[in-house]
Amino acid sequence: MEIINKIDASGIQTLDLRSYKPDENDVIKFDIVPFLIEDFLLQEKAFRSAMSAIDWTQFTGKDVVILCSNDAIVPLWAYVLISSLLAPHAAIVVYAATGNYINLLWTERIRRIEFSAFINQKVVLKANSSIPEEILVLATSQLTKYVQTLMWGEAGSPLMIYKRK
Known part of the structure; x- marks a missing residue:
């Protein structure tokens, strides 16, 4: 019996905004x-x-x-x-x-993400309390222009935020 990873099969892409935080x-x-x-x-x-x-x-x-x-x-x-x-x-x-x-630079890095890479994709913003609100709001406002579905949390149990109609 083959084990199927349902998260991989779902096509959900995870975007971890912490990876854009400047050191x-x-x-x-x-x-x-x-x-x-x-x-x-x-x-x-x-x-x-x-x-x-x-x-x-x-x-x-x-x-x-x-x-x-x-x-x-x-x-x-x-x-x-x-x-x-x-x-x-x-x-x-x-x-x-x-x-x-650091937050100013982080914001600029988020602005420079090529969000068009997420056209018609299912994307989950990885939940983490260390990500400031302004970063989350900026990323969300950009992602909703491109994604089919935007979720919050973890790929295995995301919270639905936005779905294009």
Whole structure:
């Protein structure tokens, strides 16, 4: 008698959003403070000179967070300049005023999923309480554009969330 795996036979694909979560060690933090005079004053000429001296290729393919680690008042154009210099090299560039940059990067990674690979598929979002609501909502809003069926939980006993009519 042959044993049949009903989960495999069902054609359900499991999407584990945790696999898109950035690892703290893979994130490069670009702190603007070392480029400020006495850590608080941005002088345009010196700042532009410092930015032009950086080898931006070191950020190729990396997730980069631009931040200011103190209370300095930095003109917005400085962040725009840094972002424009990073953009041709880095995989993802975000700004984080707080320590929650991991979720910002995670969100960007979810946005970059090729959801069209799930056209007319049965997909279960793997349940895990460590996945933030904003990640779940974003993935769900994208998946429902493509999937036939969206479920939550485990492939063996999923909870029906959405079914295309």
